[in-house]
Amino acid sequence: MADAIQPLAGPRQSQQGGPGGWTPMRTRLGAFVRRHKLAPYLLLLPALAGIALVLLWPLIQVAIYSFQNYGLPQITGALPTQWVGFANFSTTLHDPLFWLSLRISVLFAVVVVPLTLIVGTVVGLMLNRLGRKMSIFVSTAALLAWATPPVSASVLFYWIFSPDGGLVDWALSRMPHWLVGSTDWAQYNWATTGALPAYTLIALLVIWQSFPFIAVTVLAGLKTIPAELNEAARVDGASPWRIYWRVTFPLLKPIYLVLLLLSVIWDFNIFTQSDIIASLSNLNEYNLSLYIYDKAFTFPPSYSLGGALALIFAVILLVITFGYVRAWIRQGALQ
């Protein structure tokens, strides 16, 4: 492989060639590639083939399914596979539960993404000012939260908030009513009572698990800012708040754009946590991921509805990405 690529690497490469009839052909091929500037594309080819195999082909399959009535009876042969046009899409768009779960997903992202970014930034700024030992201690502790597998973390939070001896319910039930309201907190089931308590719990969990990544990334960005800039601002009498918004934030903007997009995609896609905490039986606690899973895989599975939903989901994410790229270009980040 390396041998075949070498001649493509550049004109400075010596072209001594080896024995046998291969050499002239290899030289000609090399010349062709060079003339048409094909080298980058050839290098991309293996990756593209891989992506086509594991991504493109399934996507095409999904698109095909989404216009059919494909489920178990079609797999077992009990019923024939039929083309149903846009029926799966119209079923989805007319389902109130789809809109409810979309709303929950959007609201969740709208609340959790800024909170994660704020908490992450504050911790990042703090890490930047801490001494070396303390900084290592705090970042290690935070990264442990980040490294905890979502399943373990979900079960952990479920227990903390459980009415069967969970710490939070126990503590709340011992607080005076004027402080925490007249709810019977000892019996309060955060996970199953409704969407608001369930996603409050999930939001805390997700923020706890995702702020360390933001903090460390922000810290890395802060380290690249020359100390003189902050110093100059301080000498000019700027408050820390002003320094952050006038000096630090503009310099870190590219980092924030990346973090924002990643956070939106992550938080919009919460599945593990909501599956464990809200569960697939509590329909009024579905977010979009649970809804898609339910439609596609809950017995009896409908791969066609699942396919249609996946396409709709892809469109939503493309819209987000498009808006994001546009914002990026407008702010001159692509110069």
Place this chain on the structure above:
Amino acid sequence: MTITRSAAAVGLAAALAGAAVAGCGSSGTSSPSSSGSIPAKLVVWRMGASVASQVTWMNGVVKQWKKDYPQYKNTKVVVDWIPWTSNTTDWTNALTSGKGGPDITEIGNTETPGLAAQGALANITSSVQSWANGSQIIPGNLANDTVKGDVYAVPWFGGVRGVWYNKDQFAKAGITSPPTTWAELLTDAKLLMKAYPGTYGIGAPTDDTDAIVSFIWGAGGQVAVQKNGKWVAELTSPASEKGIEFYADLLRTEHVSSTKYIGETEIGAPGTAGPGGAEEDFALGKLDMYIDGPWAEAQIEQVSKTNESQWSSFPIPSQNGPNPAPAFSGGSDLGVWVNSKYKAADWSLITVMDSVSNATTFANSQGFFPEFTSQLTSPAYSSSQLMAGFAKAAGYTQIAPLNTANWATADTGKYNIIPTMMKELESGANVQSTISQANAELQTVLNTGSES
């Protein structure tokens, strides 16, 4: 660099869409089976957790099978234990991949019509017709396994829900005989809470359709009835509404149930295998009365055996007594898997597992009832402290419409209509509008398998 990033983002979006449906694979249709050949092994899927007494029982059955059918003397019978909470996933995976499936599978009796409609079970009509035991099976239960005139499974054991309580607690609360009307049930629940402060009288989990229907039926209502070949939902009939409201009011207005059961099944958070939730609370003495079947005994014991000598049962009361409310007739069936290559061997093993004596021994050892009319009246049940109430309940049962092909879609799977309705009601939603919305949804799903 930045361009690459946005390109990566687009790729990421596509990847996520792809991941959402990864796992859908295509598979070929099953090849025609050579049902006469001798299998090297047969795979039996049993539901639940492996229990020593069940393993012993199965070993005896296999021994007898090899004696009765010497041609299978070298066949190995493998039992796989499938958790109830994931059995549909495992069936689905076996069907979509076309391999790794069972030869014989146990099926929850409400699941049978739906599973048959998906094409997962072999048509065993002719085998059942020539089966001597077939005529002894409780007729309604065999009808449950019949879809469009064809039989897809045979009943194996049955069970009904009743109300668990502790005898000594009733005595201390001054309750002389178990309640037979709703008014008495409520009074007793309050008496128990007074005698045992800090406990709740009776658990009313919202994700417990099989118990909730008894209250609908117990007021003389129906979930849905068939008229001219179509399902008509009847949750909004005055009687049904009364039953639904009574159950919800156990929490809403009477406060004899706990708020933490909102959104839970009788064994805790949905999707878990228990013990948890109301079941665990009953075992720990935090809940005075608990609705479930006698099969819960194993799990209750797992939590605590402290009150074991006091455990008793009574049938779920009807609104005005004296007869109990009809109990949902649950249980398990045995079916032959559609992709099995040895359907004749499968059926022969089923007939041994489901012989009158084997099935009865099995049911008795697990807190179930046999499916044979002749066995059900045995005095062994009425004389047992724990089983007496359940045995009485077993005399008043109903299945429909919990056995329609689309019931799984309506209740346990994609729509979860009755649990969702009950959850909303116990959370304080308007009674009339919540029930009528559920009613409309139920009618559509039962008839079409989806909402639109």
